[in-house]
Amino acid sequence: MDVIIENLPLYWEGFLRTLFLSAVSGVIALLLGTVLAAARVSPVAALRGFSMTYVEILRNTPLTIAFFFAAIVLPRLGVKFEQFEVAAIIALSAYTAAFIAEAVRSGVNSVPVGQAEAARSIGMKFGQVLSLIILPQALRTVIPPLINILIALVKNSSVAGAFFVLELFGYGRQLANSNGDQVLAVLLGVAFFYLLITVPLGILASTVERKVAIAR
Amino acid sequence: MSSVLYDVPGPKARRVSLIGSVVGSLLILGLLAWIVSTLAQQGIFEGRRWAIFTRADVWTLLGNGIGATLSAAAVAAVIAFPLGLLLCLLRISDLAAIRIPTRIVLEFLRGMPVVLMMFFVLLVFGTNQFIAVVAGLVLYNAAVFAEIIRAGIQSLPKGQREAGLTIGLTSFQSRMIIELPQAVRRMMPSLVAQLVVLLKDTSLGYIVAYGELLRAVQVMADFLGTQFLFPVFFVAAAIYIAINICVSRIAVWIERRGSKKAAGGVAKAEPEPIEAEVK
Numbered sequence: 001m002d003v004i005i006e007n008l009p010l011y012w013e014g015f016l017r018t019l020f021l022s023a024v025s026g027v028i029a030l031l032l033g034t035v036l037a038a039a040r041v042s043p044v045a046a047l048r049g050f051s052m053t054y055v056e057i058l059r060n061t062p063l064t065i066a067f068f069f070a071a072i073v074l075p076r077l078g079v080k081f082e083q084f085e086v087a088a089i090i091a092l093s094a095y096t097a098a099f100i101a102e103a104v105r106s107g108v109n110s111v112p113v114g115q116a117e118a119a120r121s122i123g124m125k126f127g128q129v130l131s132l133i134i135l136p137q138a139l140r141t142v143i144p145p146l147i148n149i150l151i152a153l154v155k156n157s158s159v160a161g162a163f164f165v166l167e168l169f170g171y172g173r174q175l176a177n178s179n180g181d182q183v184l185a186v187l188l189g190v191a192f193f194y195l196l197i198t199v200p201l202g203i204l205a206s207t208v209e210r211k212v213a214i215a216r
Numbered sequence: 217m218s219s220v221l222y223d224v225p226g227p228k229a230r231r232v233s234l235i236g237s238v239v240g241s242l243l244i245l246g247l248l249a250w251i252v253s254t255l256a257q258q259g260i261f262e263g264r265r266w267a268i269f270t271r272a273d274v275w276t277l278l279g280n281g282i283g284a285t286l287s288a289a290a291v292a293a294v295i296a297f298p299l300g301l302l303l304c305l306l307r308i309s310d311l312a313a314i315r316i317p318t319r320i321v322l323e324f325l326r327g328m329p330v331v332l333m334m335f336f337v338l339l340v341f342g343t344n345q346f347i348a349v350v351a352g353l354v355l356y357n358a359a360v361f362a363e364i365i366r367a368g369i370q371s372l373p374k375g376q377r378e379a380g381l382t383i384g385l386t387s388f389q390s391r392m393i394i395e396l397p398q399a400v401r402r403m404m405p406s407l408v409a410q411l412v413v414l415l416k417d418t419s420l421g422y423i424v425a426y427g428e429l430l431r432a433v434q435v436m437a438d439f440l441g442t443q444f445l446f447p448v449f450f451v452a453a454a455i456y457i458a459i460n461i462c463v464s465r466i467a468v469w470i471e472r473r474g475s476k477k478a479a480g481g482v483a484k485a486e487p488e489p490i491e492a493e494v495k
Binding site: 025041043044045046047050056057059060061062063064065069072073076080113116117120125126128129134135151155156158159161162169172173176183184189190191194195198199202 | 220221222225229233236237238240241244254255257258260277285323324326327328329330331332334339340356357416417418419420422423430440445446449452453456457460461464
């Protein structure tokens with residue numbers, strides 16, 4: 001236990017960086033994912049095709065491959081990063097956006113057909129139908145799955161630790177190497193900090209789910 | 217659904233949409249062309265960089281990587297599923313003394329990054345990399361399988377269990393004979409989708425230095441020189457994605473087939489063929 005208390009500042013720094021990575025990637029992924037979902041249902045065929053291909057490929061790409069590409073292949077191709085956080089954020093948000101796009105699309109499909117028909121019959125254009133009528137309702141129903149995707153994002157950010165970013169898992173690896181005799185305590189400490197993020201989010205997701213279930 | 221969101225396009229809208237499609241395609245093509253030209257400037261497309269794929273040992277290494285990836289995934293899946301069933305039964309046990317600790321364990325396992333669990337097993341138990349990767353995958357996916365199956369059991373009509381208990385089955389028999397088979401069948405699409413996740417997660421073995429596909433890429437790049445990194449990476453990523461897309465397609469196919477069957481009602485008996493009566 002001593003090793004955790006001694007290194008609490010390191011844990012704290014790692015914890016904050018994990019939070020930072022997850023928050024920034026989460027916001028980018030939510031925006032990109034919603035745009036992709038909108039493109040998927042749009043009248044323009046090229047946009048539909050692009051969105052479909054993007055989601056299909058990224059959803060089936062292992063996260064480690066995405067990270068490997070952003071952190072190791074891209075710099076060799078001349079894209080230099082000042083900090084590896086940028087590479088991590090690119091990989092995480094590009095990967096997560098595909099899942100968010102799928103979730104939002106299923107939300108769009110869950111909105112009753114009459115809503116869109118009513119909106120169209122009072123003369124709304126596609127953009128208005130989507131942004132004023134469909135998406136506000138769709139996003140509300142998919143909040144629980146979106147929170148679950150964000151939980152996965154927090155856990156996925158641990159992969160960044162293996163690609164030169166010192167977040168929670170990165171520091172955990174470092175500490176485990178330098179305190180070979182207290183590996184158990186070191187890693188349980190790391191686990192504790194992850195649970196500090198994921199468990200409250202999980203409770204939030206199930207609470208929201210229950211509320212939505214009552215509303216419908 | 218998509219057709220409900222906008223009017224049937226008239227001549228003007230069709231023109232606009234066509235222009236939009238052309239402009240959109242051009243933008244995407246332009247982006248691709250830019251990427252390709254950047255790559256070409258780096259000399260990525262020189263023949264000698266791709267000539268390594270004529271060498272047998274490169275394919276042997278890649279093949280070993282794929283083998284390691286698939287075997288870890290297969291072993292983990294085979295162990296995780298029964299373990300998930302067991303955890304599910306414990307999770308819905310009538311005894312609070314069993315139910316509550318199981319719930320805590322499941323929450324713990326689900327809230328943990330898989331790579332951390334692999335690392336934990338590797339260091340704390342001093343196992344080899346294969347066991348560490350499989351153990352990490354099993355612990356996480358068993359917890360997820362348990363939750364999926366539990367959701368399936370809870371979605372069953374209450375009468376199923378009541379009927380089982382009424383005809384004198386014990387609680388355990390009712391779970392095993394009546395509820396589990398229906399729940400597993402109902403949740404098949406989710407279970408197969410989780411298998412895709414499991415397969416993808418084997419790539420985390422790269423981080424604990426397990427010799428899977430991505431590690432093979434790294435080894436080759438270190439061995440042959442970094443100018444071969446991109447070609448090897450490209451081929452390996454394509455293989456990985458192709459395998460995953462195949463498994464995902466299987467999941468979608470099962471879902472379609474399942475929904476066709478479920479339309480008649482899974483619990484209903486098969487209707488008697490009418491032709492038999494006519495004869």
